[in-house]
Amino acid sequence: MRRMTARPANAHQARLLRLLRDGGPSSRAQLGDRVDLSRSKLAVEVDRLLETGLVVADGLAASRGGRRSHNIRLAPQLRFLGIDIGATSVDVAVTNAELEVLGHINQPMDVREGPVAVFEQALDMAGKLRATGLAEGFDGAGVGVPGPVRFPEGVPVAPPIMPGWDGFPVREALSQELGCPVMVDNDVNLMAMGEQHAGVARSVGDFLCVKIGTGIGCGIVVGGEVHRGTTGSAGDIGHIQAVPDGRPCPCGNRGCLEAHFSGAALARDATEAAQQGRSPELAARLQASGALSAVDVAAAAAAGDATALDLIREGGARTGQVIAGLVSFFNPGLVVIGGGVTGLGHNLLAAIRTQVYRQSLPLATGNLPIVLGELGPTAGVIGAARLISDHLFSPV
């Protein structure tokens, strides 16, 4: 089956497709309210979209006191694939054209195995999803990788934690493999786009999305658009100095935020505390599972373990200190905290908030919400779908 051969022919059509994506099925009249076009022009463009098959008219809506309207919606068989490569796991999801997640799989994986192995696994997962009947094929795919990306070419560059990925033509290779258009971006940017599309950041123009997973990164949205920076490394805040002459970091410097707090650092510190006998809770968990992760620390803290709570608080304070600087600098309208460690929940959030509200300018923090992301692990894949749909729903 050939898929989505058509693309919007002009800016009006692109606009209409995005309205239908974000606002759901609508009548021509409703579309007319949201777009600055005459009814006639609108009808012409909708008809053209109907001809191409990008949208369909299915059924009549209930009357609102007059003639019943036709429901216009994006073609129901359109499918986007979202692939979110993390440092230690892969998320793959299938969405419809409205970016609703129809199916979602997560599997552990080690990004250091290199792009070939990782994408083999990811494509296998995509194949499983397709086999369940959710999709006959994919009209586009968005891919997130845990490192900087040369965005126009869709190629990772100099990824510190991903040797073997540098220069691998992700976009081209996957496009070949899947037979559909592919866009590639940093995973943190995708998380930001996900929260912007369907999460807490809806209708916020300028915001920061801090993702604390194995590492720490920050999605930057300016005027509704992701800011990627000159070399695609914008938002790489894990190596900002948080502690002068602090812990050594693999990057060669000392005191980097990531060296003091991140999923990896937290696991390390928790293990150390357990081994040194400072935390019976953590020691018991280490005994039981052989290794500790952020989840264990969260559980220990919930069980009242003071050491675990301290680890969270101190990490939050370090993170908050860096975020405070970014807030003063960038003056966002919202800060979203996400990533694996959101399991640490409100203890972490409280520590971050305290630090930011204390250290940033009152004018910048006056009305600044700092909240947890609301999409959890689906933020990335929704953002990935959003990325490719933005690409496909733009004029020729």
Next chain:
Amino acid sequence: MRRMTARPANAHQARLLRLLRDGGPSSRAQLGDRVDLSRSKLAVEVDRLLETGLVVADGLAASRGGRRSHNIRLAPQLRFLGIDIGATSVDVAVTNAELEVLGHINQPMDVREGPVAVFEQALDMAGKLRATGLAEGFDGAGVGVPGPVRFPEGVPVAPPIMPGWDGFPVREALSQELGCPVMVDNDVNLMAMGEQHAGVARSVGDFLCVKIGTGIGCGIVVGGEVHRGTTGSAGDIGHIQAVPDGRPCPCGNRGCLEAHFSGAALARDATEAAQQGRSPELAARLQASGALSAVDVAAAAAAGDATALDLIREGGARTGQVIAGLVSFFNPGLVVIGGGVTGLGHNLLAAIRTQVYRQSLPLATGNLPIVLGELGPTAGVIGAARLISDHLFSPV
């Protein structure tokens, strides 16, 4: 004389006006190369602009092997006023429509005297410039103030160093007084726009412009546009923590960058060093002039005074440390250093560079120039003129 009653009627005309502003006088053919319009359409729009008087055709250019072209240029009598309010002085300049500075005055002033007194002085200076025959009147004015601004309304908000300015309707009041449109912005943003228009940042899309004067601020340019933030306080980096548990700052925190390095902090530290007998050079200068400023420190360092040099180096390192974080976060294509302390010159620049190149990610610093602004004190007023011309050269 009534001035610039006309405004561009559509986006094409606005585009043409900006091309003429930035590229200087051009023939119709040259304009056609730079804009995506047919010759006929272009001719129509140029004719309309000629009718309105916004542009004029004066004389024929030399032949380039064929028919000689008419020179189209912005109306030569157009005048913009640029007012740059600093903490301790005012700059006022008059420019033509190409934003070339025709006259420029600087006078000492204390911003704490409040907006009424300050603008009385500024308008007096503008009057002097006009009296020299440079201008018969002003077609627009741009104003920079040393604090955050609610940009759409042109009103300063919560300026820490400017009590009495909070909420003062600068834009409205000055517009009334001058009888022309006025736009107001943070002085740092104007400096960035100045360097972007006529200085080192030409043709750079994303850059940071750090202004170190009495305080420290940072202009943020994203995709060619100034980022002002949600409450207009973006770029306020003076109160980012540079030294944990460092010097107390008037803002209530400790260790703010501004408390450790800025024009004011440098004067304070230099005076202290002179009084404690750590620097004969500075002591002699203190004796001679009664007070020290950044200029004295620069001179002392140039004369080989080790203490003065240390002050500069340490300040540069502190600043560089903060900038390193911002570079990792924002990944700019250029960092411009400007403001009063640029007199400290390459000693300061070297200290900043060392710190940034050491602390930021290689990918972000790989090809990152860190340079001094090239416009000096005119950057602000040129930026001010640019601000108002951007406003006036936009459709209705």
Next chain:
DNA sequence: ATCCCTTTGTCCTGCGAGTGGAGAAAGTCG
């Protein structure tokens, strides 16, 4: 001087986008 070429600018025609009104279609409500 003459002819040909280049460059610049103007004119004219035709196409297609887009507007706005008239009206048809399909309802609700009294």
Next chain:
DNA sequence: CGACTTTCTCCACTCGCAGGACAAAGGGAT
């Protein structure tokens, strides 16, 4: 059953704009 709403379609007319033809104005070679 008629009055009123809402939705959608059709049509005539306007206007923006492209692109070719053409005029104007000059340079350079013969």
